[in-house]
Amino acid sequence: MNIKSLLLGSAAALAAVSGAQAADAIVAAEPEPMEYVRVCDAFGTGYFYIPGTETCLKIGGYIRVEWKGGDVLGQDTYGFDDEGRFAFGGGDSWNTRTRATVKFSTATDTEYGALKTYAEVEFQKDNNNGGSTNLAHGYIEFAGFLVGFTDSLFAGGYIGGGFSNNDYIYVNYGDTARNQIRYTYGDTSAGFTFTAAVEDSSDANELNADTYVPNVVGGVGYSGGGFQAFLVGGYDGVVEEGAIKGRINATFGAFSAYVMAGWNTDGDQLNDYAQWYGDWAVWLGAKYQATEKLAIYGDLNFMDQGVGFDTDTAKVEASLGLDYAVVPGFKIRPEVSYVSDFSDIAGGEANDWGGMIRFQRDF
Numbered sequence: 008m009n010i011k012s013l014l015l016g017s018a019a020a021l022a023a024v025s026g027a028q029a030a031d032a033i034v035a036a037e038p039e040p041m042e043y044v045r046v047c048d049a050f051g052t053g054y055f056y057i058p059g060t061e062t063c064l065k066i067g068g069y070i071r072v073e074w075k076g077g078d079v080l081g082q083d084t085y086g087f088d089d090e091g092r093f094a095f096g097g098g099d100s101w102n103t104r105t106r107a108t109v110k111f112s113t114a115t116d117t118e119y120g121a122l123k124t125y126a127e128v129e130f131q132k133d134n135n136n137g138g139s140t141n142l143a144h145g146y147i148e149f150a151g152f153l154v155g156f157t158d159s160l161f162a163g164g165y166i167g168g169g170f171s172n173n174d175y176i177y178v179n180y181g182d183t184a185r186n187q188i189r190y191t192y193g194d195t196s197a198g199f200t201f202t203a204a205v206e207d208s209s210d211a212n213e214l215n216a217d218t219y220v221p222n223v224v225g226g227v228g229y230s231g232g233g234f235q236a237f238l239v240g241g242y243d244g245v246v247e248e249g250a251i252k253g254r255i256n257a258t259f260g261a262f263s264a265y266v267m268a269g270w271n272t273d274g275d276q277l278n279d280y281a282q283w284y285g286d287w288a289v290w291l292g293a294k295y296q297a298t299e300k301l302a303i304y305g306d307l308n309f310m311d312q313g314v315g316f317d318t319d320t321a322k323v324e325a326s327l328g329l330d331y332a333v334v335p336g337f338k339i340r341p342e343v344s345y346v347s348d349f350s351d352i353a354g355g356e357a358n359d360w361g362g363m364i365r366f367q368r369d370f
Contacts, residue, residue: 079361171326178308179282220244233258241280250281
């Protein structure tokens with residue numbers, strides 16, 4: 008009886024141990040909580056939180072392919088003659104370009120407002136060089152201040168440019184980028200704004216390379232409904248000359264237009280802000296959104312003759328083009344340009360017409 012009880016007890020003990028081991032074998036550790044990428048809608052569409060932080064990130068860019076040709080936009084359109092004077096070379100050839108641009112935007116809420124950064128890098132290949140990499144923009148924004156490299160306030164940084172993206176040869180509205188420290192008070196989307204900056208132009212020409220004198224720019228603006236008005240002034244501390252430029256924008260339904268005028272304090276020389284060749288320049292532009300996919304635009308520019316010209320006859324540049332959205336994110340832009348006779352510039356020739364077609368995929 009005792010032996011039987013002992014055997015039964017031993018069997019029960021073995022079963023209990025085996026059961027405990029079996030139970031231990033199927034117990035799994037708790038999985039770590041998975042952190043999904045969260046959408047950040049506080050700063051607009053396309054942002055998401057960088058995992059593990061409260062910083063929002065947006066990545067975008069575009070691929071652009073251009074074919075240009077003719078006297079105005081051809082590969083050898085303009086350059087310098089043997090005596091170092093700016094002159095037409097007579098284009099009448101193809102000029103092709105492919106550009107890949109990547110854009111990075113970040114934003115974080117702080118007790119003093121949003122802390123933002125923006126960077127835009129261009130990788131470009133032209134038909135007449137081996138390719139290039141360029142930092143188009145790179146700056147920090149915080150509490151109304153902007154520090155870094157971007158368009159000058161005098162150009163696209165505040166007052167804006169034309170509807171055409173062509174580089175105008177003579178009636179240039181000042182499409183320049185500079186390292187700068189800028190302060191803006193107000194919101195450019197509504198009401199009054201004030202902005203001022205000190206800008207470094209040492210990369211613009213050798214004359215400015217060895218100096219402690221910065222350039223100074225200031226501007227005021229008003230925006231209300233479909234109407235905007237801007238006035239900016241810039242002073243080149245090395246040349247000790249400057250320029251003033253004013254602009255009015257208006258939108259009426261599908262139609263938008265602008266008029267802009269600039270004055271150079273000394274039309275016999277260029278400075279960092281008066282990039283046109285004379286005392287004054289006028290820019291006009293209009294755009295009509297014909298359909299959801301098709302927009303028609305045009306620019307017409309005038310200037311008096313100053314630097315390098317033998318007469319005081321006003322000159323004209325013009326562009327007419329289409330923006331057609333084939334599908335969302337993919338546009339085709341054909342454009343034709345005209346430049347009036349600049350043959351009286353030293354070493355120049357009379358060249359008038361050019362054309363361009365652009366394919367661009369935004370993402």
